[in-house]
Amino acid sequence: MRLEPRLQTPAWLWLAAPTVALAFTLIVTSLLVAWAGAPVGRSYALLLQGGFGSRFAWTETLTRATPLILTGLAVALAFRARLYNIGAEGQLYAGALAAVAVGGLHGGVGAAAPTWLLFPLMLVAACAAGALLLLAPAWLKVRLGVDEVVTTLLLNFIVLLLVSAMLDGPMKDPSALGWPQSVAIADALQLDKLVPRSRVHTGLLAALALAVALAGLLRHTTLGFEIRAVGANARAAAFAGMPVRAVLWKVALLSGALAGLAGAVEVAGRAGYVTLDMSPGYGYSGIVVAMLAALHPIGVVAAAVFVAGMLVGADSMSRAVGVPTYIADVIVAVALVAVLVATFGLRWRVRFR
Amino acid sequence: MARVGAQATNSPTHAPPLLRLTGITKRFGELVANDGISLDLRAGEVLALLGENGAGKSTLVSILFGHQMADAGHIEVDGRALPPGEPRAALAAGIGMVHQHFTLADNLSVLDNVMLGTEPLWRLRSRRDQARAQLLQIAQRFGLRVEPEARVGELSVGERQRVEILKALTRGARVLILDEPTAVLTPQESTSLFATLQQLVAGGMAIVFISHKLDEVLAVADRVLVLRAGRLVAQMRAASADKASLAEAMVGRAVAPVVREHDTQQAAAAGHASGGSRRVVCALQGATVRNAQRVLLDRVNLDVHAGEVVAIAGVAGNGQQALADLLSGVLALDSGSLAVAGRTLAARPRAWIDAGVARIPEDRQGVGAIGDLAIWENALLERYASRRFARWGILRRDRAHEHAQRIIERFDVRGAGSSGLEARAGALSGGNLQKLILGCALTSPRYRDVGPTLIVAHQPTWGLDVGAVADVHRRLLEACQAGAALLLISEDLDEILSLADRIAVMARGRLTDACPRDQWTLATLGLAMGDASHAATATSPHRTLHDAP
Numbered sequence: 001m002r003l004e005p006r007l008q009t010p011a012w013l014w015l016a017a018p019t020v021a022l023a024f025t026l027i028v029t030s031l032l033v034a035w036a037g038a039p040v041g042r043s044y045a046l047l048l049q050g051g052f053g054s055r056f057a058w059t060e061t062l063t064r065a066t067p068l069i070l071t072g073l074a075v076a077l078a079f080r081a082r083l084y085n086i087g088a089e090g091q092l093y094a095g096a097l098a099a100v101a102v103g104g105l106h107g108g109v110g111a112a113a114p115t116w117l118l119f120p121l122m123l124v125a126a127c128a129a130g131a132l133l134l135l136a137p138a139w140l141k142v143r144l145g146v147d148e149v150v151t152t153l154l155l156n157f158i159v160l161l162l163v164s165a166m167l168d169g170p171m172k173d174p175s176a177l178g179w180p181q182s183v184a185i186a187d188a189l190q191l192d193k194l195v196p197r198s199r200v201h202t203g204l205l206a207a208l209a210l211a212v213a214l215a216g217l218l219r220h221t222t223l224g225f226e227i228r229a230v231g232a233n234a235r236a237a238a239f240a241g242m243p244v245r246a247v248l249w250k251v252a253l254l255s256g257a258l259a260g261l262a263g264a265v266e267v268a269g270r271a272g273y274v275t276l277d278m279s280p281g282y283g284y285s286g287i288v289v290a291m292l293a294a295l296h297p298i299g300v301v302a303a304a305v306f307v308a309g310m311l312v313g314a315d316s317m318s319r320a321v322g323v324p325t326y327i328a329d330v331i332v333a334v335a336l337v338a339v340l341v342a343t344f345g346l347r348w349r350v351r352f353r
Numbered sequence: 354m355a356r357v358g359a360q361a362t363n364s365p366t367h368a369p370p371l372l373r374l375t376g377i378t379k380r381f382g383e384l385v386a387n388d389g390i391s392l393d394l395r396a397g398e399v400l401a402l403l404g405e406n407g408a409g410k411s412t413l414v415s416i417l418f419g420h421q422m423a424d425a426g427h428i429e430v431d432g433r434a435l436p437p438g439e440p441r442a443a444l445a446a447g448i449g450m451v452h453q454h455f456t457l458a459d460n461l462s463v464l465d466n467v468m469l470g471t472e473p474l475w476r477l478r479s480r481r482d483q484a485r486a487q488l489l490q491i492a493q494r495f496g497l498r499v500e501p502e503a504r505v506g507e508l509s510v511g512e513r514q515r516v517e518i519l520k521a522l523t524r525g526a527r528v529l530i531l532d533e534p535t536a537v538l539t540p541q542e543s544t545s546l547f548a549t550l551q552q553l554v555a556g557g558m559a560i561v562f563i564s565h566k567l568d569e570v571l572a573v574a575d576r577v578l579v580l581r582a583g584r585l586v587a588q589m590r591a592a593s594a595d596k597a598s599l600a601e602a603m604v605g606r607a608v609a610p611v612v613r614e615h616d617t618q619q620a621a622a623a624g625h626a627s628g629g630s631r632r633v634v635c636a637l638q639g640a641t642v643r644n645a646q647r648v649l650l651d652r653v654n655l656d657v658h659a660g661e662v663v664a665i666a667g668v669a670g671n672g673q674q675a676l677a678d679l680l681s682g683v684l685a686l687d688s689g690s691l692a693v694a695g696r697t698l699a700a701r702p703r704a705w706i707d708a709g710v711a712r713i714p715e716d717r718q719g720v721g722a723i724g725d726l727a728i729w730e731n732a733l734l735e736r737y738a739s740r741r742f743a744r745w746g747i748l749r750r751d752r753a754h755e756h757a758q759r760i761i762e763r764f765d766v767r768g769a770g771s772s773g774l775e776a777r778a779g780a781l782s783g784g785n786l787q788k789l790i791l792g793c794a795l796t797s798p799r800y801r802d803v804g805p806t807l808i809v810a811h812q813p814t815w816g817l818d819v820g821a822v823a824d825v826h827r828r829l830l831e832a833c834q835a836g837a838a839l840l841l842i843s844e845d846l847d848e849i850l851s852l853a854d855r856i857a858v859m860a861r862g863r864l865t866d867a868c869p870r871d872q873w874t875l876a877t878l879g880l881a882m883g884d885a886s887h888a889a890t891a892t893s894p895h896r897t898l899h900d901a902p
Contacts, residue, residue, distance in 0.1 A: 220747055220748055220750075221746050221747055221748065222737055222738060222743045222746050222747075222748060223746060225730065225733070225737055225748060226737075228726065228730075229723055229726060229730070229734065232723045232724070232725040232726055233719070233723040233724070233725070235719060235720055236719065236720050236721065236722060236723045236734070237723070237734070238683075238702065239681065239683065239702055239712075239714060239720045239721070240702065240706075240734035240735045241682075241701070241702040241703035241705075241706050241735055242734075243703075
């Protein structure tokens, strides 16, 4: 078996590749569902219904998609410049902590500043915290060539331990009956609900706006041009006089800020305080979302809704037919692998014999 | 000239063919790399396989050697079919290959390299004495001088090639394939290689000699096969062939090589002789560059004047890359001085671009262009920050497109297909990509008709076909005519001799004086290139470039 580069990709393949990827995902996961002893057709119907089949399903899916869009954008931007930021999870928690530090009701009262000042301050603090977390990995990469995959990944665990220490220490909510949770932010700082009697909040609009803004940045600005050039071939970009290091710095700070913002939005839009399980791996799922979206900001929105829908739908499916909720992770993982192989097939031809 | 199909009539002897290829066809997607190629090779003859880059020579050889499998056709050695796709079978049948880039381990001795891979993995004691005796016996039989215990890393390029040949011979090769064997050799080393080949042939071997250089093919081969676009378009006896007919068969049309007009050359030479009536555009004084292991550039002095072509000749790896990087703003001087148009420039590419230096890097795909970006974006790489193409950080696409369109038209870049400027630069052929790079470097959007002051071109026609070579040469000379100084760093002596006003030779990081072209002969060039090629290829950390005599 050999691989040959395609000189041109035929038009039908652009349609066929994702279709085949989807079909492959369905077949593999069907086998698992059948193995779990559930009726395959009904399980899928329940899954789709649970994720997208009702007003409630949609609001739940979009609520979950909001942080996924933001972490997905953070990852997609960084990966575009070949800066492999695996630390969105830690940056999200750092952002959440910073948001509570600025907007939290410490000792029963919050900071004595008006809301119009405190709210942007809270968001800026979250962005700064996320960005700060990438400073050390970016410096190590740019100056010493240390692999940022390792440094950003390991920082996640350090941040989680820091969060744990804060929740049991200075930021502990004394009225939480011993639960490790932080003090809450002031009510005035909480995000409004987008749909009444649901959990969707205005953070979704912010996430959508940022996706559009990022798409515009990459396509229309000089910085976006630099990012794409550095990501595609850093040596050639440097030869052409591009400030490669400065571009990497900017990308690192922007990426960290987006992930940090995800933490603040999650705090302000949902519980209002930080817990150790506030993110079911949004930072890591952001990597999946970004890869599914082929690193395109608008695609990130679609991929985030898909992943969120699967997670929400699998919850309700498992309640009805007893398939473990892990099926959602399997579906997303298989879909990711299938899509990556399919996009590979767009540029390469496999020859047997 | 005997065309294909008449091959039976010109077989040199009545011996059965040692090697016979029948109807070899190989496709890559829509590209037909080999189209029904048939050939016979007899013991005692040198067969040259001539063709431009991309004509299908390498594919044919890799099929023969079992690295690739043909879609159709078969191979016979001594009348027995060779199983396809099995390099082991090819080796066992006596087919040996000397690659252009040697496959030797620098840190091992000659004997170790020759033995490598010939002994069973589970044998506890290696039979070195036996292997040494065999090596020496074969070396003596074919008159190849060799020192079995010498470290390969300390040998010259020509000596390493000899080791490669011996490696094939000790494995029992009867057919030896040499892929562009002279590309890394000085003229003298090439001559000695040809003598070796004659000895091998006299000893009953058959040789396939792959090249795109007409002179060598005529010098060394008995028969010449010409490949073009995957097809065997001509075959002739070398004795009855001439350069013009070979070139025409290779390209498919008559080619007139670009040669400098005599008057400009004289004018430039005169300018030099009279103490530089022309402006000095680039001045290097005692320029020295080191890296951790060795001295890359050793006290280099060089002046390049406006409107003249100065060529740097030399065997690869003698410091040319460091010189090109230095003059592209990528590398900084350790000592000495460097001025462009009288000004000292910082070692940042931006500063050099702004000073009007057009830089053509050796590595087109890796450094000169970004294959995954569109053609128009590549045209913008050096210029996107200028106010003409960006306002408030927003790219002005319409102007960028216009700029790219002008380059494409002026420099005749083809092959973008229906997607036009949006096509990936990586989809362009080597020649068109080089024309694009050249166009971007030579076209300044800000001062429309002002060309560059200095052009630094490193191997600008490496790997291009004859037509594209002529195009690139013409563009470079036009820019010179318009007042630019051209520094041409090349390993191709033909190119240097046809373009340069003055030639300097680089060896071991040192540069000879740049003398007018007429004062050089092929012999003196070869001596200047070769006297140091031995030490230049030594990679041993104990020997810096300084130590050699």
